[in-house]
Amino acid sequence: xxxxxxxxxxxxxxxxxxxxxxxxxxxxxxxxxxxxxxxxxxxxxxxxxxxxxxxxxxxxxxxxxxxxxxxxxxxxxxxxxxxxxxxxxxxxxxxxxxxxxxxxxxxxxxxxxxxxxxxxxxxxxxxxxxxxxxxxxxxxxxxxxxxxxxxxxxxxxxxxxxxxxxxxxxxxxxxxxxxxxxxxxxxxxxxxxxxxxxxxxxxxxxxxxxxxxxxxxxxxxxxxxxxxxxxxxxxxxxxxxxxxxxxxxxxxxxxxxxxxxxxxxxxxxxxxxxxxxxxxxxxxxxxxxxxxxxxxxxxxxxxxxxxxxxxxxxxxxxxxxxxxxxxxxxxxxxxxxxxxxxxxxxxxxxxxxxxxxxxxxxxxxxxxxxxxxxxxxxxxxxxxxxxxxxxxxxxxxxxxxxxxxxxxxxxxxxxxxxxxxxxxxxxxxxxxxxxxxxxxxxxxxxxxxxxxxxxxxxxxxxx
Amino acid sequence: xxxxxxxxxxxxxxxxxxxxxxxxxxxxxxxxxxxxxxxxxxxxxxxxxxxxxxxxxxxxxxxxxxxxxxxxxxxxxxxxxxxxxxxxxxxxxxxxxxxxxxxxxxxxxxxxxxxxxxxxxxxxxxxxxxxxxxxxxxxxxxxxxxxxxxxxxxxxxxxxxxxxxxxxxxxxxxxxxxxxxxxxxxxxxxxxxxxxxxxxxxxxxxxxxxxxxxxxxxxxxxxxxxxxxxxxxxxxxxxxx
Numbered sequence: 001x002x003x004x005x006x007x008x009x010x011x012x013x014x015x016x017x018x019x020x021x022x023x024x025x026x027x028x029x030x031x032x033x034x035x036x037x038x039x040x041x042x043x044x045x046x047x048x049x050x051x052x053x054x055x056x057x058x059x060x061x062x063x064x065x066x067x068x069x070x071x072x073x074x075x076x077x078x079x080x081x082x083x084x085x086x087x088x089x090x091x092x093x094x095x096x097x098x099x100x101x102x103x104x105x106x107x108x109x110x111x112x113x114x115x116x117x118x119x120x121x122x123x124x125x126x127x128x129x130x131x132x133x134x135x136x137x138x139x140x141x142x143x144x145x146x147x148x149x150x151x152x153x154x155x156x157x158x159x160x161x162x163x164x165x166x167x168x169x170x171x172x173x174x175x176x177x178x179x180x181x182x183x184x185x186x187x188x189x190x191x192x193x194x195x196x197x198x199x200x201x202x203x204x205x206x207x208x209x210x211x212x213x214x215x216x217x218x219x220x221x222x223x224x225x226x227x228x229x230x231x232x233x234x235x236x237x238x239x240x241x242x243x244x245x246x247x248x249x250x251x252x253x254x255x256x257x258x259x260x261x262x263x264x265x266x267x268x269x270x271x272x273x274x275x276x277x278x279x280x281x282x283x284x285x286x287x288x289x290x291x292x293x294x295x296x297x298x299x300x301x302x303x304x305x306x307x308x309x310x311x312x313x314x315x316x317x318x319x320x321x322x323x324x325x326x327x328x329x330x331x332x333x334x335x336x337x338x339x340x341x342x343x344x345x346x347x348x349x350x351x352x353x354x355x356x357x358x359x360x361x362x363x364x365x366x367x368x369x370x371x372x373x374x375x376x377x378x379x380x381x382x383x384x385x386x387x388x389x390x391x392x393x394x395x396x397x398x399x400x401x402x403x404x405x406x407x408x409x410x411x412x413x414x415x416x417x418x419x420x421x422x423x424x425x426x427x428x429x430x431x432x433x434x435x436x437x438x439x440x441x442x443x444x445x446x447x448x449x450x451x452x453x454x455x456x457x458x459x460x461x462x463x
Numbered sequence: 464x465x466x467x468x469x470x471x472x473x474x475x476x477x478x479x480x481x482x483x484x485x486x487x488x489x490x491x492x493x494x495x496x497x498x499x500x501x502x503x504x505x506x507x508x509x510x511x512x513x514x515x516x517x518x519x520x521x522x523x524x525x526x527x528x529x530x531x532x533x534x535x536x537x538x539x540x541x542x543x544x545x546x547x548x549x550x551x552x553x554x555x556x557x558x559x560x561x562x563x564x565x566x567x568x569x570x571x572x573x574x575x576x577x578x579x580x581x582x583x584x585x586x587x588x589x590x591x592x593x594x595x596x597x598x599x600x601x602x603x604x605x606x607x608x609x610x611x612x613x614x615x616x617x618x619x620x621x622x623x624x625x626x627x628x629x630x631x632x633x634x635x636x637x638x639x640x641x642x643x644x645x646x647x648x649x650x651x652x653x654x655x656x657x658x659x660x661x662x663x664x665x666x667x668x669x670x671x672x673x674x675x676x677x678x679x680x681x682x683x684x685x686x687x688x689x690x691x692x693x694x695x696x697x698x699x700x701x702x703x704x
Contacts (some may be wrong), residue, residue, distance in 0.1 A: 011648045034617045117559070278486065326651040359647065362638030362652070363511055364602035379552075385513025394513070402509050406517035410524040412501040422476065439643035443650040444679025450479035454470045458498050463483045 036262020074212030110201025540604025
């Protein structure tokens with residue numbers, strides 16, 4: 001997927017101005033998710049389990065070599081073929097080889113953020129493979145030719161009217177079709193795809209090292225079909241997705257579902273342990289797991305930014321984020337949006353390619369409050385901001401202004417002088433030449449200093 | 464008991480009367496108030512914008528100013544959070560400065576927090592009888608300091624009726640430089656807050672920056688809701704309105 005993160009301010013402005021319905025649809029859906037999350041957290045000792053989950057993830061990440069080797073060994077023992085992909089291109093190469101080896105003409109896909117990151121659809125389409133997204137939301141945006149705008153609800157920025165129109169144009173349903181009828185039509189198309197596809201591509205919510213188990217959470221049943229009907233199943237797994245044991249998985253499944261949608265557990269949970277056998281005649285003939293690095297091990301080695309790798313992609317921080325809710329995910333310009341995207345994208349793509357993202361936050365801290373693995377997102381945002389400033393990537397006038405401000409504030413006499421000047425020329429704050437004042441006054445009235453500063457009141461004995 | 468008041472730069476320049484009300488209230492509660500004259504700005508805008516060196520410079524200055532204070536009290540949740548949460552982080556690499564910062568952190572309180580947690584006072588008077596009050600939770604007060612009930616308790620016990628405000632705990636979109644770096648997003652956030660605001664007699668908050676932003680947006684939209692900093696409202700609660 002093309003990286004447009006540098007354009008965050010323009011993209012955000014454009015969405016707010018040109019498609020106000022996005023703000024409305026995203027706010028409604030995100031607040032709904034967040035409300036459900038709150039209720040579901042309230043049923044458990046969320047503070048305790050979040051700390052526990054943080055500790056388990058930290059343990060895996062600090063012993064990742066061990067767990068990756070264990071996972072590879074256990075997967076292989078069950079007949080799963082394991083591939084290592086250092087880069088996105090390595091992962092695409094594995095897919096291309098499988099397409100050629102099996103004469104794949106059609107592929108069905110389960111929703112996977114990693115596959116968006118790797119550019120799987122364009123790579124498959126370039127080989128002439130017809131790709132069907134099978135998650136309903138993901139199918140909707142595939143029809144619209146858009147990337148997902150939310151980690152869990154890829155089409156939450158679309159309202160019913162838009163989806164009706166889209167289905168009318170692309171699938172010929174009536175313009176006033178009810179949601180049930182739209183879903184029926186999607187199901188008809190996708191059912192045909194499930195039955196005829198030679199390859200199923202999925203991600204993985206978790207990979208259990210001890211048993212070599214791929215765990216997938218969903219609500220629609222499409223992942224189960226994707227991973228069991230076609231003769232080849234390929235699971236793309238980020239190396240940070242490992243968990244030590246099934247006992248850990250049991251808790252993570254519940255915590256993730258609660259954080260993501262407020263469910264106690266996903267409607268369907270698939271635990272995949274290998275291809276069909278004589279004793280288990282269902283399922284694909286071949287199962288492939290592609291363990292994808294694509295920048296993750298370098299990020300893991302970054303002592304100030306690695307904690308973002310605990311992320312379980314639940315999207316809770318997006319729902320809780322008042323900045324994200326104004327624009328939805330497209331403004332962020334890459335796969336991972338919202339608060340987590342603002343700290344994960346610089347980690348994976350580098351700061352320069354994603355620069356405004358760490359600034360796309362008011363640092364309100366709502367994201368940290370809901371994160372099931374307690375990623376300190378506000379702290380990481382400040383870290384990336386500090387790096388941007390230290391690298392000289394801030395604008396020169398801004399850097400100069402902040403330097404001057406710090407000088408004034410550490411020289412009390414100078415500060416008093418400015419304070420006095422502001423009262424002699426209160427109009428200074430109305431002067432549109434000051435860019436900060438201009439930006440402020442564009443949407444807000446008044447910025448009136450008190451007639452006397454508190455300092456003056458105090459020194460005059462008026463207090 | 465002696466308290467050093469850190470009025471903060473925004474308070475000094477834009478909310479001088481509210482800061483004076485904070486002094487009046489503290490004195491009325493039997494507290495002696497100092498105003499260390501070399502105080503300026505806590506450095507939060509620089510810290511939030513990634514200017515670590517400048518933030519550090521200001522943190523060291525503020526640490527010196529309040530070195531000997533028994534308690535430091537601020538009529539601002541976010542500046543309190545800067546002293547309490549961010550100074551130790553900023554100074555983590557300098558052992559003696561870090562010790563000074565954590566020591567200061569333990570003596571630093573937001574005004575309503577100080578009244579409730581340190582003074583143990585939950586009833587100031589009945590001066591807000593019959594007033595419908597909307598309280599905006601500043602994000603740092605709420606999430607960095609864990610302050611939710613303290614200001615509400617003081618308001619409620621003074622007779623105020625707290626209006627039911629769906630977005631009371633949502634960020635208003637100020638965020639210091641955020642509001643000028645991403646003005647459209649910032650205003651959209653303010654609008655979301657204000658669109659869900661019932662018609663109170665009064666809108667208040669412990670955070671001046673949020674209030675400047677919300678009041679400015681209200682006025683720009685032509686809606687009239689009286690906006691007053693928490694310190695003044697609490698003084699009114701005590702004084703009897």
